[in-house]
Amino acid sequence: MERRGRGSEQxxxxxxxxxxxxxxxxxxxxxxxxxxxxxxxxxxxxxxARERCPDLxxxxxxxxxxxxxxxLEALQGDVRTDCxxxxxxxxxxxxxxxxxxxxMGAVDFIHKPASARELLxxxxxxxxxxxxxxxxxxxxxxxxxxxxxxxxxxxxxxxxEFRRALRYQYPLSVVVIDLDHLKAINDGMGHDVGNRAIxxxxxxxxxxxRESDFAARFGGDEFVAxxxxxxxxxxxxxxxRIRAGLRxxxxxxxxxxxxxxxxSVSVGIADHxxxxxxxxxxxxxxxxxxxxxxxxxxxxxxVVVHSTTAAEPHPPPVAxxx
Numbered sequence: 001m002e003r004r005g006r007g008s009e010q011x012x013x014x015x016x017x018x019x020x021x022x023x024x025x026x027x028x029x030x031x032x033x034x035x036x037x038x039x040x041x042x043x044x045x046x047x048x049a050r051e052r053c054p055d056l057x058x059x060x061x062x063x064x065x066x067x068x069x070x071x072l073e074a075l076q077g078d079v080r081t082d083c084x085x086x087x088x089x090x091x092x093x094x095x096x097x098x099x100x101x102x103x104m105g106a107v108d109f110i111h112k113p114a115s116a117r118e119l120l121x122x123x124x125x126x127x128x129x130x131x132x133x134x135x136x137x138x139x140x141x142x143x144x145x146x147x148x149x150x151x152x153x154x155x156x157x158x159x160x161e162f163r164r165a166l167r168y169q170y171p172l173s174v175v176v177i178d179l180d181h182l183k184a185i186n187d188g189m190g191h192d193v194g195n196r197a198i199x200x201x202x203x204x205x206x207x208x209x210r211e212s213d214f215a216a217r218f219g220g221d222e223f224v225a226x227x228x229x230x231x232x233x234x235x236x237x238x239x240x241r242i243r244a245g246l247r248x249x250x251x252x253x254x255x256x257x258x259x260x261x262x263x264s265v266s267v268g269i270a271d272h273x274x275x276x277x278x279x280x281x282x283x284x285x286x287x288x289x290x291x292x293x294x295x296x297x298x299x300x301x302x303v304v305v306h307s308t309t310a311a312e313p314h315p316p317p318v319a320x321x322x
Contacts, residue, residue, distance in 0.1 A: 012056075013054060014039065014048055014056070015030075015036065015038045017038070017039075042070070045057075046074055049075060055127060055130065056085050058087050058089055059089065068088060069104060072101075072105065076105055083133075083137075085130045145195060145198060145217070148202055149216035154216035154224055157226060158284075161214070166277075169274045171232075171271050172228050172284075174287075175224065175227060175267060175269050176218070176224050176267065177266075178221060178295075180264045181261075181300075182198070189253070193254070198217075200250075201223065201265065204245060214226040225238075232270065246262070246265060266295040267302070268294070269305045270287030270291060
């Protein structure tokens with residue numbers, strides 16, 4: 001296995017090809033424009049694809065250690081590689097075989113030996129199409145006002161994070177954040193100011209996330225943060241930073257003047273851990289929602305952690321109650 005190329009800013013192409021001569025000639029051709037990874041068999045190629053998530057894969061149709069179609073099927077069955085475009089390299093001119101490659105999701109195929117001009121043109125086209133599809137996916141999973149993930153994206157990510165937490169036996173916390181009194185803001189000052197309040201909270205939330213965290217706008221005034229490797233107590237400290245930090249956030253009216261109100265949030269937290277596992281993501285979300293309900297019922301502007309032992313959620317020691 002080898003990576004060749006000048007910099008990480010270049011698109012990354014993975015070549016899975018058992019013929020050393022073909023592999024080297026392809027690498028020599030592509031290295032001036034792309035970062036290049038190579039693998040000589042199906043297992044090594046799959047491992048590299050999962051670890052490095054290339055921008056495109058050139059896949060030999062026939063490999064000694066596994067059929068190229070089986071590799072394609074495995075790539076598409078893994079959330080880490082299911083969106084990576086695959087171009088088959090084949091010496092087979094049988095139309096039924098080539099049709100099968102496209103039916104299974106390959107974006108193109110190239111007959112060996114291919115001219116440099118044809119190969120580069122097909123790679124460029126596949127990368128353009130992949131980028132366009134990526135942009136459409138981002139738009140479909142992004143909240144238009146805040147730029148955070150939307151409900152659909154949250155659902156997918158929560159399932160993914162929950163599976164990882166189960167597999168690797170680490171805690172996962174869900175933090176549900178509700179902007180207090182949004183209806184009163186909208187009724188008293190208009191939806192434009194209400195939207196500015198939502199944006200102010202979303203920006204404040206983004207600024208407090210770690211790289212591994214994930215945040216989404218769940219509804220009109222509700223946000224959800226997923227915190228992998230964080231217990232409920234650690235998530236409560238995060239939530240308290242969000243709540244307390246809003247004291248310094250100023251919402252501006254359309255004329256540039258500060259709005260005559262401060263922002264506050266009610267927060268509900270629940271976690272899944274090896275010591276206190278949740279049955280599924282629904283149970284985890286319902287526990288966080290129950291904690292949020294208590295926070296709102298008890299007067300808002302507070303952080304409440306769901307308890308797996310008590311009858312009701314309880315406020316964490318770090319939270320100041322008002």
